[in-house]
Amino acid sequence: MADIYLISDYGKLYKNNRVFNFLYPDGTVSKFFPHNTQRVFIIGNIEITPEAFKMLMHNKIEVVFLNKNGVFNGKLVFDDSKNVLLRKKQYDKLNNDAFILGWCKNIIEGKIRNQMVFANRIKRKHKETTQLQDYVNSMKDIIEKLETATTTNEARGYEGAASRMYFGAIKYAILPHWAQFNGRSMNPPRDNVNAVLSFTYTLLNHLIESYILSEGIDTYVGYLHTVEYGRKSLIFDLMEEFRSPVCDTLTVTLFNLGVLNPDDFRTIDFSSSDDEYPLEPMEEEEDNVSTRKGVLLTKDGLKKVIEKFEAKLEETYYYMPLQRQLSYRKIIAQQVAHCKRVINDEESQYKPFEVK
Numbered sequence: 001m002a003d004i005y006l007i008s009d010y011g012k013l014y015k016n017n018r019v020f021n022f023l024y025p026d027g028t029v030s031k032f033f034p035h036n037t038q039r040v041f042i043i044g045n046i047e048i049t050p051e052a053f054k055m056l057m058h059n060k061i062e063v064v065f066l067n068k069n070g071v072f073n074g075k076l077v078f079d080d081s082k083n084v085l086l087r088k089k090q091y092d093k094l095n096n097d098a099f100i101l102g103w104c105k106n107i108i109e110g111k112i113r114n115q116m117v118f119a120n121r122i123k124r125k126h127k128e129t130t131q132l133q134d135y136v137n138s139m140k141d142i143i144e145k146l147e148t149a150t151t152t153n154e155a156r157g158y159e160g161a162a163s164r165m166y167f168g169a170i171k172y173a174i175l176p177h178w179a180q181f182n183g184r185s186m187n188p189p190r191d192n193v194n195a196v197l198s199f200t201y202t203l204l205n206h207l208i209e210s211y212i213l214s215e216g217i218d219t220y221v222g223y224l225h226t227v228e229y230g231r232k233s234l235i236f237d238l239m240e241e242f243r244s245p246v247c248d249t250l251t252v253t254l255f256n257l258g259v260l261n262p263d264d265f266r267t268i269d270f271s272s273s274d275d276e277y278p279l280e281p282m283e284e285e286e287d288n289v290s291t292r293k294g295v296l297l298t299k300d301g302l303k304k305v306i307e308k309f310e311a312k313l314e315e316t317y318y319y320m321p322l323q324r325q326l327s328y329r330k331i332i333a334q335q336v337a338h339c340k341r342v343i344n345d346e347e348s349q350y351k352p353f354e355v356k
Contacts, residue, residue, distance in 0.1 A: 001038035005306050007299060009044040015051040034059040044068050064206050070199045070302050081216030090221050090343045102349055103223040104152045108159045110352025111240040112143055115166040117355050118244050122173045129172055135165040175256045188294025192265045195295045196305060200247035203309050209235050211336040241352035246328055250312045264301030269293055
């Protein structure tokens with residue numbers, strides 16, 4: 001099942017026989033079939049005809065709407081889970097302090113260990129930079145402290161501390177002189193590296209959401225990220241272990257291999273009241289710097305990142321629970337299924353995916 005990305009302003013999605021057709025403003029037409037389409041990402045202002053909408057609904061194809069900056073605007077989902085008993089168990093665990101603490105510590109440790117793998121890789125390529133060894137040592141110390149954490153707030157504090165060390169290391173990995181990165185920033189991203197990080201996190205967010213919904217779990221009930229009105233906390237929980245091996249490594253590669261260039265970015269003055277404002281659906285640490293200027297990918301830049309993100313998901317890695325190679329896409333699906341089994345009391349604790 002494929003994800004389809006339609007990036008255009010003023011294009012039209014319509015039905016022709018039993019095939020989706022997309023008409024671009026220049027008159028060219030692309031086609032895709034409903035039976036092998038899982039999601040459609042619509043980026044820009046696109047018309048959907050009633051007949052095409054009915055075929056999307058009939059085939060239960062998710063539709064994700066992003067604005068021209070690649071920022072989430074909304075989603076259409078045509079099939080709700082009927083497994084109320086599973087969701088009841090999910091809600092009941094909100095009252096289980098021991099479960100929540102174990103969940104938080106496991107996910108945070110997995111996230112930090114994956115960050116350390118990438119940080120060590122950066123350190124090996126920059127042996128002359130002693131600061132990188134300091135970052136790695138600090139992250140090791142944080143893992144040891146995490147093991148003795150007795151509250152979720154204490155554990156979350158260690159997560160934030162490790163992330164600051166980690167993003168300090170990533171700064172050294174970006175090779176092009178024009179690529180700027182001075183720490184994690186969003187809403188809006190303050191530099192081109194953050195623009196790519198934010199967009200890849202958004203793509204990862206929607207991929208994980210689709211797998212959560214397919215398993216019948218409630219996206220709004222997580223345990224590392226507390227329950228708040230309108231926040232899909234479980235998605236953020238399950239993203240953590242994949243940020244570094246999928247999104248961060250890809251971002252560095254896109255810059256260092258010359259896939260992206262300065263023309264793929266634009267700098268804009270933002271207002272929270274207009275369509276340019278990039279409200280990123282993320283929950284993470286960022287530097288406390290106020291700015292009205294932000295950097296976003298252009299349409300061509302979005303296309304490049306999407307293409308390479310999809311290719312990254314097809315790369316394989318050894319998945320220990322099944323003792324075989326799987327694509328990152330399938331590993332993510334397996335981890336969501338593992339999460340479901342933990343919620344359903346078929347397995348005792350959630351074990352995040354770790355790279356070596």
